[in-house]
Amino acid sequence: xxxxxxxxxxxxxxxxxxxxxxxxxxxxxxxxxxxxxxxxxxxxxxxxxxxxxxxxxxxxxxxxxxxxxxxxxxxxxxxxxxxxxxxxxxxxxxxxxxxxxxxxxxxxxxxxxxxxxxxxxxxxxxxxxxxxxxxxxxxxxxxxxxxxxxxxxxxxxxxxxxxxxxxxxxxxxxxxxxxxxxxxxxxxxxxxxxxxxxxxxxxxxxxxxxxxxxxxxxxxxxxxxxxxxxxxxxxxxxxxxxxxxxxxxxxxxxxxxxxxxxxxxxxxxxxxxxxxxxxxxxxxxxxxxxxxxxxxxxxxxxxxxxxxxxxxxxxxxxxxxxxxxxxxxxxxxxxxxxxxxxxxxxxxxxxxxxxxxxxxxxxxxxxxxxxxxxxxxxxxxxxxxxxxx
Ligand code: ATP
Ligand code: MG
Numbered sequence: 001x002x003x004x005x006x007x008x009x010x011x012x013x014x015x016x017x018x019x020x021x022x023x024x025x026x027x028x029x030x031x032x033x034x035x036x037x038x039x040x041x042x043x044x045x046x047x048x049x050x051x052x053x054x055x056x057x058x059x060x061x062x063x064x065x066x067x068x069x070x071x072x073x074x075x076x077x078x079x080x081x082x083x084x085x086x087x088x089x090x091x092x093x094x095x096x097x098x099x100x101x102x103x104x105x106x107x108x109x110x111x112x113x114x115x116x117x118x119x120x121x122x123x124x125x126x127x128x129x130x131x132x133x134x135x136x137x138x139x140x141x142x143x144x145x146x147x148x149x150x151x152x153x154x155x156x157x158x159x160x161x162x163x164x165x166x167x168x169x170x171x172x173x174x175x176x177x178x179x180x181x182x183x184x185x186x187x188x189x190x191x192x193x194x195x196x197x198x199x200x201x202x203x204x205x206x207x208x209x210x211x212x213x214x215x216x217x218x219x220x221x222x223x224x225x226x227x228x229x230x231x232x233x234x235x236x237x238x239x240x241x242x243x244x245x246x247x248x249x250x251x252x253x254x255x256x257x258x259x260x261x262x263x264x265x266x267x268x269x270x271x272x273x274x275x276x277x278x279x280x281x282x283x284x285x286x287x288x289x290x291x292x293x294x295x296x297x298x299x300x301x302x303x304x305x306x307x308x309x310x311x312x313x314x315x316x317x318x319x320x321x322x323x324x325x326x327x328x329x330x331x332x333x334x335x336x337x338x339x340x341x342x343x344x345x346x347x348x349x350x351x352x353x354x355x356x357x358x359x360x361x362x363x364x365x366x367x368x369x370x371x372x373x374x375x376x377x378x379x380x381x382x383x384x385x386x387x388x389x
Pocket of ligand 2: 264277
């Protein structure tokens, strides 16, 4: 018997003039808020800390704990539809809000994406390949897993990791007790360290009608666990980019995401793909879309969660995105003139007051193709005071 095709329920749309509520107030919220404002929405942000980068771009900012029902109810009364700018929002807050207003993506999507174990279980159940891994709850389990996986591996906290935080590189024979104490988390995964040819990611948008659309694939280079450089289009065979799009679409559909889902991949030498992790939101590797695609990831995020038709995502120009971390501020404000005089370079600073090592302070995108553009983009940052990657 052929299974009956599932027709997605068409969800309510919120037109410009209504209010978008954003949970979280970092740079992803800031750029989503800017996109919403330019479409004519009112924006309310909610975060536990004041003065986040999104606050100055919002009509109203509420600062309160994600566990505060009074503040959450006030937020809900101020907005028409709720979204998230990062996945580490307590699910209980999302469930509370869902009883009052539409939350897109839903708490069930965020729940999966904020927990590495649930995420990997979801992917495996969908038949999507991930790096070999073991769930770890004790030093003894870690010891066994280190020898079972063999060679190099990475121990990662199950929850609350970002930018490579909550990760320890290990190898077979390393002291499991010391590593487990250092990680200091009750639940973790040990992943085999993958020898990849490159890393890539795909941002897939899915609307309230079930329509989905993937942005072009980008290749990503990380440094110290933090995204450093993204290049679009990806320098990968078409068979690989097609496969990446297929996997991202399948994930978006199986999760029934409304909004964006970013899929991070390891690209192996034989062209096979392993999924590293998922993010149910705009992604650092998609910042170049502000200039390189017909619709930016932030505009698409707003369109998708508000129930507007998705915008076209064709590439308008190739480009290279370079992250600007707090390290560059060691000697004070970098000399922005070095970037601003460059034709085809678009600088974005997030307005963070304090520059800390490893903190994402801004980025720029240089339009241009291939190695010449990449070398030029990286060279410009070196001029700002950081060694080349
Ligand atoms: P973010 O949320 O900022 O992407 P994160 O803290 O969730 O980061 P991961 O994506 O798990 O971290 O890892 C960051 C980077 O570390 C990866 O992009 C990759 O470069 C490297 N890395 C992580 N896991 C592995 C692995 N199993 N094998 C090889 N490299 C890995
Ligand atoms: Mg990652």
